[in-house]
Amino acid sequence: NAGVTQTPKFQVLKTGQSMTLQCAQDMNHNSMYWYRQDPGMGLRLIYYSASEGTTDKGEVPNGYNVSRLNKREFSLRLESAAPSQTSVYFCASNLPVGQGSYEQYFGPGTRLTVT
């Protein structure tokens, strides 16, 4: 049981390049999320997916696209990277724990630098 996995762990891009961040979970969770974390800004929700085939925008979706390929996988794509997208990206999935509450499990993160 690997939990939530992300690839790559580190990436350097030049402005204008594209890339896809991969995320997979083996816990059979329905909901998956992408967050970004910037110094002094906390974590901010980019996109989320309540179930296979559905995706919705979070707080900071501009410049990103997502795909929920199947129940396990949720990818984040940067079509034309900008320096403002330099950040640490975390994927997460959640587990209902009763009483209307959930636990969110986070992947190890992808540290992206755009030059």
Place this chain on the structure above:
Amino acid sequence: QKEVEQNSGPLSVPEGAIASLNCTYSDRGSQSFFWYRQYSGKSPELIMFIYSNGDKEDGRFTAQLNKASQYVSLLIRDSQPSDSATYLCAVLGGWGGGADGLTFGKGTHLIIQP
């Protein structure tokens, strides 16, 4: 949109003392609240969640919730140097679409002094 406020710190506490971390939130309808610990360069790790007014204890950690005041706190008793980390307060939900993402505060950097 929900907002979650935390003092960024650093909060410096002597080893063995009680560390008190505070958080306020804007949406009076919020139901579930979480505390995460994050070490530098690592992903957030869930410490506690709370959804009822009052206190919830788990080992050295106590979460306190006051919905009338829209206030959540985390107490760490017998603080250890290994507790030095950034503590993130988060509120569940409000994003619609059937999923419940978290809205995070910016975190409080806690330093436990040996």
